[in-house]
Amino acid sequence: MAAPTLDPAPGSPPSERPRSGRAVALLARAVPALGAGVVLYLSFPPRDLWWLAPFTFAALGLLLRGVRLRRGFLLGFLFGMGFLVPLLSWTGSFVGALPWLALCAVESLAFGVAAAAMAATSTLPAAPVWGAAIWVGVEAVRGRVPFGGFPWGRTGFGQPAGLFLPTASLGGVPLLSFVVVLAGLAFGELLRRLYRRRIRAAVVPAVLLAVALLVGPVATLVPPTVNGPEKQLTVAAVQGNVPRLGLDFNSQRRAVLDNHVRVTEQLAAEVAAGRQRQPDVVVWPENSSDIDPFRNPDAAAQISRAAAAIKAPILVGSVLVNDNGTTSNSILVWDPVAGPVARNDKRRIQPFGEYMPWRSFFRIFSSYVDRAGNFVPGPGPGVLQAGGADIGIAICWEIAFDDLVDDSVSAGATMLAVPSNNATFGLSEMTYQQLAMSRIRAVEHDRPVVVATTSGVSATITPDGAVTGSTGQFVPGVLVADETLEDTTTLATRLRSIPEWVLTAAGVLAVGAAVLAGRRRRRAGDEPAGANGAGAGTGGSDAPGAGEDFDG
Incomplete structure (x- = not known):
């Protein structure tokens, strides 16, 4: 009879244990x-x-x-x-x-x-x-x-x-x-x-x-360090909605632009009737005008019409075609009288969406790589002046990057705007995850934050991270908020x-x-x-x- 096999003592090296035990x-x-x-x-x-x-x-x-x-x-x-x-x-x-x-x-x-x-x-x-x-x-x-x-x-x-x-x-x-x-x-x-x-x-x-x-x-x-006096700003976020969900949402680019013009004009009518406050600045989302208004006079006329109706500058999310054939994901300040007066390009573009690294290699795995854009990043700290305020711009996923938001606040931004386009991702949780990042940035830098998306969720956020107003998904909507802008510096901003x-x-x-x-x-x-x-x-x-x- 074979001798019985003894189990290794507790604490013995794994190599001394039976394979099934490991x-x-x-x-x-x-x-x-x-x-x-x-x-x-x-x-x-x-x-x-x-x-x-x-x-x-x-x-x-x-x-x-x-x-x-x-x-x-x-x-x-x-x-x-x-x-x-x-x-x-x-x-x-x-x-x-x-x-x-x-x-x-x-x-x-x-x-x-x-x-x-x-x-x-x-x-x-x-x-x-x-x-x-x-x-x-x-x-x-x-x-x-x-x-x-x-x-x-x-x-x-x-x-x-x-x-x-x-x-x-x-x-x-x-x-x-x-x-x-x-x-x-x-x-x-x-x-x-x-x-x-x-x-x-x-x-x-x-x-x-x-x-x-x-x-x-x-x-x-x-408490944060106070560097200057308070200032009041009334800001409106416009969510015009998109014709359809998914990657093909921008196949009807003119419809997206028209939606945002129409909702802004409805807001102007509410203001004229005394049912809504007059905004100092209006924030449209990323891709609200995928038609380049510098190359398309009709698109420019539509945006000018909306700005004139609301009597305030509009931050317009636009896709601009550069002379070298590349494109820029930009936010334009569109004045109701002077038209486009300032521009901020997206500083950190998204791989596999806005551009495709190693395109030929990744095409092996999915034909969708050919739908990626040819965008290029822009310079600057991401700050635009509009409505008498310095507004830090974090376009869509830029809100996830510490250094980009740090640069905007260090350059003098007393409010943050997050124009975004989440229509590609349908009714998923992505927009809520991104909204959470915006709330954390508000606390990090003691700044109010306005999130404007094409299809939701748009929101207004106080410096303590509280959401004071929000829209639904894939419905048009408008948020108007009175923001107190303070030039303050938190320890996180300094460090x-x-x-x-x-x-x-x-x-x-x-x-x-x-x-x-x-x-x-x-x-x-x-x-x-x-x-x-x-x-x-x-x-x-x-x-x-x-x-x-x-x-x-």
């Missing part, structure tokens, strides 16, 4: 990681469940603690897919599943890198701090590469309301992301230590959790990207410290080779209790 152990972590990503998605708008986000990072931190780098990467990748696949489903609404899933997979690679680095530092003292810093650092990279970056889905963008939101006024979206992730990681570690009845060791994560929860309330006590770089550097240094600590332990012979090197990034154990000696 598969079960992996599955026991992979499924919760995927589920945690889905829950993070559920915390994002249009749902008002911002408080779910820390719990997802509590779960992720517990899943990553003490695991090998490769397993950490896999768990992070699954977390990213669980989050991004539903969050970015709008990207596949009209181009099919392949581009949508490919985008999610590429972006999830960054989540995998973040999780691997978090696993490497998971046994360092104050590990939640370093894990949250690593997360911010990877978000910084995602927002810059490739092709100029894709910041959609940053953790801070899921916090347009609630306890953590005021943090944006201290350190922008990076600090907002940091405190949310820190709260989650600290909470998870606190639970783990209390479960193991390590009461004294629970003090550190308890303090970190308290700090993360208090940053937002403390931020409300830090710009400094918090992001400081946190990124802290994360990099923590990974380096983990590597060095692991090497020292191996040289000292304190552990079997490969048994507990997760902190060093050179192997590690998935067994419960791995790294207990380094809890801090």
Whole structure:
């Protein structure tokens, strides 16, 4: 009779476990990681469940603690897919599943890198701090590469309301992301230590959790610096609507322009009858005139007619054809008397939409690449003067980029306008995700924000992030708001990207410290080779209790 096979002792290296046991152990972590990503998605708008986000990072931190780098990467990748696949489903609404899933997979690679680095530092003292810093650092990279970056889905963008939101006024979206992730990681570690009845060791994560929860309330006590007197401005946002949903919405470009002219003239009639306030400036959305008014006298006449009727300058979203054959996504200031008097071109154009990088390569995967435009970015800080105010312009997805909004406010903008065209994405959640970003920018820079979209949701937002008025989707509408413009400077405005770089550097240094600590332990012979090197990034154990000696 063959001798019975003994199971390896708890805590033994994975190579000594039965293959079936390793598969079960992996599955026991992979499924919760995927589920945690889905829950993070559920915390994002249009749902008002911002408080779910820390719990997802509590779960992720517990899943990553003490695991090998490769397993950490896999768990992070699954977390990213669980989050991004539903969050970015709008990207596949009209181009099919392949581009949508490919985008999610590429972006999830960054989540995998973040999780691997978090696993490497998971046994360092104050590990939640370093894990949250690593997360911010990877978000910084995602927002810059490739092709100029894709910041959609940053953790801070899921916090347009609630306890953590005021943090944006201290350190922008990076600090907002940091405190949310820190709260989650600290909470998870606190639970783990209390479960193991390590009461004294629970003090550190308890303090970190308290700090993360208090940053937002403390931020409300830090007033912005006042640089000048207040000014009142009445602003109107016009949503003219589009003939149809999807990529073909602009096949009837004249109808879109006519819609915005008609709704503006209706507003003028309401003003003349005393039923509505006279605006100082009117904001039309991106693509409200896809017909170049400099090359089409009829389009120019239509816009002039609307401006004359409303007796105020209109910010007109237009597509302009340049002399070299390229196009510019522009916002024009159209004066009721002088006509077009100023212009701001979109500064960061959208890859795979407004232009197509590596066109011949991506054509292999989808014929839709040939529908991408030939747009070029424009110069300047993104500020237009209209109605006696300096208005910062963030055209559509530009609102997701910290540096663009920072530049506008630094150049003197006392109000932000977000002219956008979301008709391509139908009745998806995209417009609500973008609206959340606008609300966070309002708090970050203490500025009122006006969102004007072709098809909704348009909105007016106060400097504390509250939505005071909004429209429905795919219906015409008008919003008129009296805005108090203050020339103020928040701490976030002054610091710009400094918090992001400081946190990124802290994360990099923590990974380096983990590597060095692991090497020292191996040289000292304190552990079997490969048994507990997760902190060093050179192997590690998935067994419960791995790294207990380094809890801090």
